[in-house]
Amino acid sequence: VPLRAQLEQELRSAIRAGQLRPGNEVPSSRVLAQDLGLSRGLVVEAYEQLLAEGYLTARRGSATTVAAHRPHVERSGPVETAPAAPPRYDFRPGVPDVSMFPRRAWVSSVRRVVNSADSAAFAYPDVRGPAAIRNALSEYLNRVRGTVARADRVLTCNGFTQGFRLVCQVLRERGVKSVAVEDPAHRAHHQSVRDAGLKTLPIAVDVRGLVVEQLKRTDAEAVLLTPAHQFPTGAVLAPERRAALLEWAAARRAWVVEDDYDAEYRYDREPIGSLQGVAPERVVYIGTASKTLAPALRLAWMVLPMELVAAVTQAKRQDDLGSPSLQQLAFADFLERGELDRHLRKMRLHYQRRRDALIAALRAHLPRLRVSGIAAGLHLMLELDAGADEKAIIAAAAAQSVGVYAVGAYRARAKRGPGLILGYGATSEATIAEGIKRLGSALAGPRA
Amino acid sequence: VPLRAQLEQELRSAIRAGQLRPGNEVPSSRVLAQDLGLSRGLVVEAYEQLLAEGYLTARRGSATTVAAHRPHVERSGPVETAPAAPPRYDFRPGVPDVSMFPRRAWVSSVRRVVNSADSAAFAYPDVRGPAAIRNALSEYLNRVRGTVARADRVLTCNGFTQGFRLVCQVLRERGVKSVAVEDPAHRAHHQSVRDAGLKTLPIAVDVRGLVVEQLKRTDAEAVLLTPAHQFPTGAVLAPERRAALLEWAAARRAWVVEDDYDAEYRYDREPIGSLQGVAPERVVYIGTASKTLAPALRLAWMVLPMELVAAVTQAKRQDDLGSPSLQQLAFADFLERGELDRHLRKMRLHYQRRRDALIAALRAHLPRLRVSGIAAGLHLMLELDAGADEKAIIAAAAAQSVGVYAVGAYRARAKRGPGLILGYGATSEATIAEGIKRLGSALAGPRA
Numbered sequence: 076v077p078l079r080a081q082l083e084q085e086l087r088s089a090i091r092a093g094q095l096r097p098g099n100e101v102p103s104s105r106v107l108a109q110d111l112g113l114s115r116g117l118v119v120e121a122y123e124q125l126l127a128e129g130y131l132t133a134r135r136g137s138a139t140t141v142a143a144h145r146p147h148v149e150r151s152g153p154v155e156t157a158p159a160a161p162p163r164y165d166f167r168p169g170v171p172d173v174s175m176f177p178r179r180a181w182v183s184s185v186r187r188v189v190n191s192a193d194s195a196a197f198a199y200p201d202v203r204g205p206a207a208i209r210n211a212l213s214e215y216l217n218r219v220r221g222t223v224a225r226a227d228r229v230l231t232c233n234g235f236t237q238g239f240r241l242v243c244q245v246l247r248e249r250g251v252k253s254v255a256v257e258d259p260a261h262r263a264h265h266q267s268v269r270d271a272g273l274k275t276l277p278i279a280v281d282v283r284g285l286v287v288e289q290l291k292r293t294d295a296e297a298v299l300l301t302p303a304h305q306f307p308t309g310a311v312l313a314p315e316r317r318a319a320l321l322e323w324a325a326a327r328r329a330w331v332v333e334d335d336y337d338a339e340y341r342y343d344r345e346p347i348g349s350l351q352g353v354a355p356e357r358v359v360y361i362g363t364a365s366k367t368l369a370p371a372l373r374l375a376w377m378v379l380p381m382e383l384v385a386a387v388t389q390a391k392r393q394d395d396l397g398s399p400s401l402q403q404l405a406f407a408d409f410l411e412r413g414e415l416d417r418h419l420r421k422m423r424l425h426y427q428r429r430r431d432a433l434i435a436a437l438r439a440h441l442p443r444l445r446v447s448g449i450a451a452g453l454h455l456m457l458e459l460d461a462g463a464d465e466k467a468i469i470a471a472a473a474a475q476s477v478g479v480y481a482v483g484a485y486r487a488r489a490k491r492g493p494g495l496i497l498g499y500g501a502t503s504e505a506t507i508a509e510g511i512k513r514l515g516s517a518l519a520g521p522r523a
Numbered sequence: 524v525p526l527r528a529q530l531e532q533e534l535r536s537a538i539r540a541g542q543l544r545p546g547n548e549v550p551s552s553r554v555l556a557q558d559l560g561l562s563r564g565l566v567v568e569a570y571e572q573l574l575a576e577g578y579l580t581a582r583r584g585s586a587t588t589v590a591a592h593r594p595h596v597e598r599s600g601p602v603e604t605a606p607a608a609p610p611r612y613d614f615r616p617g618v619p620d621v622s623m624f625p626r627r628a629w630v631s632s633v634r635r636v637v638n639s640a641d642s643a644a645f646a647y648p649d650v651r652g653p654a655a656i657r658n659a660l661s662e663y664l665n666r667v668r669g670t671v672a673r674a675d676r677v678l679t680c681n682g683f684t685q686g687f688r689l690v691c692q693v694l695r696e697r698g699v700k701s702v703a704v705e706d707p708a709h710r711a712h713h714q715s716v717r718d719a720g721l722k723t724l725p726i727a728v729d730v731r732g733l734v735v736e737q738l739k740r741t742d743a744e745a746v747l748l749t750p751a752h753q754f755p756t757g758a759v760l761a762p763e764r765r766a767a768l769l770e771w772a773a774a775r776r777a778w779v780v781e782d783d784y785d786a787e788y789r790y791d792r793e794p795i796g797s798l799q800g801v802a803p804e805r806v807v808y809i810g811t812a813s814k815t816l817a818p819a820l821r822l823a824w825m826v827l828p829m830e831l832v833a834a835v836t837q838a839k840r841q842d843d844l845g846s847p848s849l850q851q852l853a854f855a856d857f858l859e860r861g862e863l864d865r866h867l868r869k870m871r872l873h874y875q876r877r878r879d880a881l882i883a884a885l886r887a888h889l890p891r892l893r894v895s896g897i898a899a900g901l902h903l904m905l906e907l908d909a910g911a912d913e914k915a916i917i918a919a920a921a922a923q924s925v926g927v928y929a930v931g932a933y934r935a936r937a938k939r940g941p942g943l944i945l946g947y948g949a950t951s952e953a954t955i956a957e958g959i960k961r962l963g964s965a966l967a968g969p970r971a
Contacts, residue, residue, distance in 0.1 A: 076666075079793075080793075083669075087669060087796070087800065091671065091800075124792075124793060124795075124796070126762050127762050127795045128669060128762075128765070128795050128796040128800070128801065129762055129765035129766050129769060129798070129801050130801060132762075132766060142766055142801075143766070143770070170646065170647075173642050173643070173644075173645035173646045174642040176642070176645040178637050178638055181637060182633060182634050182637050182638065185630060185633045185634075185637075186630045186633075186634070189626050189629060189630050189633075190626055190630065194621050194622040194624070195621070196621075196819060197621035197624040197817040197818070197819045198618065198621045198817070198818050198819060199618075199813075199818040199819070200818075200819055200821075218524075221535065221576060223539065232843075233681060233843040233844075233846065233847070234843050234844055236841075236842070236843050236844050237842065237843040240842065240843075263841070266841060267841070270841065314574050314575050314576075314577055314580075317576070317577035318577050318580065318590055321577065344572075345528075345572060347572075347575045347576055348535070348572070348576040350577070352535065352539075352576070353576065353577050353578060353590075365647075369645040369646070369849070370645070370646055370647040370648075371644060371645045371646060371647070371648055371847065371848045371849050372847055372849065373648075373843065373844070373845065373846060373847040373848070374847065393684075393711070393714060393715070393718065394684070394685065394688070395680075395681040395682050395684050395685040395688075395821065396681075396682055396684050396821065397821065398681065398821060398847075399681070399819065399820055399821040399822065399846075399847050399850060400819045400821070401817070401819050401820060401850065402847060402849065402850055
């Protein structure tokens, strides 16, 4: 650091700390230069810098003084609420196994793209995402998720959250007043709906997914659902419900927002194709790399009905001018080279082993309780007896260092059907076995 | 692609295209298998998949039929408004020279970070950004921009736009009703203020920057400004204005949003330190990597008054759960290794040469017109005669393949002081020389 910058930094600190007080004269440049053994020119320059920045004031014909702002009182930060250490046997849902992130292949894709891209790749991106990722995603989703995607109806965004928020905003602009949301569901989704100035209508979910008959009795003009693997119950939307839902949407000219968050993980059979493929002009499809690759990328995508493309693009532009594009180019390369397919083949087996270990452990230690939602995804639901007290059970489990999560926490309405959500994405088989053993003994208490 | 998936894809396409019509029976699995020379089991599985996806319907005791949804009519996309080819001699402001992106150093940082990071780096990030970038940014900004930053008051975001939008939202929640904005300024800033439900108050800018006396006469409770290099006039906020502004903020308990977008490019002297350093509890500092490294990263950061940290963090969480974190870790590494400093030393000289070439060309071909805003940044302003018609001049320049931009397009109020904004960030010295020569002959017309 040059001498002058050092001197400036010290003067700034002294003023901020109140050692040089507002209104006080500073020593003349001659005196200070002599005191510090610096050249006078250097001190003059430093004073000029601090005058320009507003730390000092000079009035014609009088000495230079410390400016009259109140000295800064360094406040202590907000007490960092250090995140509580996760329980030793943690079944938190919605978390993939990030230790399996394909580091080498990802670095390769980044290197290839950064080294070979045209300069324009480093400039402001197309607000919808670079053409390369919109093309690669269309090909991938049409092949793997049965969508009817095309680059001109794809738009990338920062996670599901931003995508859904932008869609709500656009629906509101188009006169929509209320959005139906599955009950139970992530609370944050209700919040996104309300933040857009819309009403949320909770609709029950049973083992066949969203109860479409109930949806029909509302005046909802849009619905958000997770047909491939309901969060958190794990139900897969049944064929007749899918048909009824799309009939409702066509008849009402309503919008269906399909949250396809972990559809690639289907264990007993091929994943069910997306709703979007059946009704591309009524369904907003939202997918994400958070469960298939890494939440850290915050990378998600929408496949939009043509009618909404322009408005959602405009909303995205006003929101943030587009998502970071270099990593999107890397992801496009990663897709095109089949790296995501390779990774998913590996992860499907990996998660299936964990799921099987979890089911086996539940049979061994909690044989009386029904398990549901096991066909797909990274979590399942353990159904509790009708009168069971979720909170007491969770507390008893926590006392054994076991983290389980109440379905009740996701419910908007009456707390029917108590249950525990058990995620197995980020939990090793050994941890699963011991964790469920402990859960078994914990449940022996509150249920007794 | 497996045979079964191929068959499914063909059936889906035929149904979507209306070749298989709603209500029609599909051939029995036996017949279709025979026709196609496939095993019957394979056809049964494909039918089951399409039943599950809602393309087919089966009722007990009757044949399988095509589901009764309306077949999808493939619409053509919106006519892609192909962006008009930029003029050959383009002086668009706000665009850095992305051809100088330090590809090798960036890939190096990505590789180092992805290979060495703990697994947690791939999980959901701290919503404020990873600690590594908040620490590295604090160190950098305190050293280079004279801020008083600390990791616990830093929050990363997607470009200036998102940061400012979140701040507006939080100010609104705190009861703020109107935000003063420089006039002229980016129109998008006014939009962000209005989108948050706030009123914008345009405040004049002169050669000494924002006219603080005019601000004082309003009831604004917050102000957005670009003190280091006003956009678009290029003015640097004068010392007495800085002092007056901070006095106003202290007296009113008003908020100052400091847009420090290209402050690192100061040519005649050391850059003026940020306002935040003088009044960290009243100033929201927003900086970005868009001008110093690459707009494609969409990476920006805020240094917040302690009083706003929790609320802005919460707003960011609801917005998108945090910005992509892998590239933030790469940027932290890039900062810590001094790569940004190295890049900026190089770019400062690079841009200074372009600026000097532009000033020289203007002296040669348009000697009568005053040039302002040359001390810093990536653009300057060419002041036109009081009655000049910006639009006619721009059209005349465009006819010569020269792209120049009207200051009037950035004005919220009366169109005083016509001028042209000339960006030189992304324009080579040869292009500058020829472009200004052509501008000179174009201006000979409309001004005559």
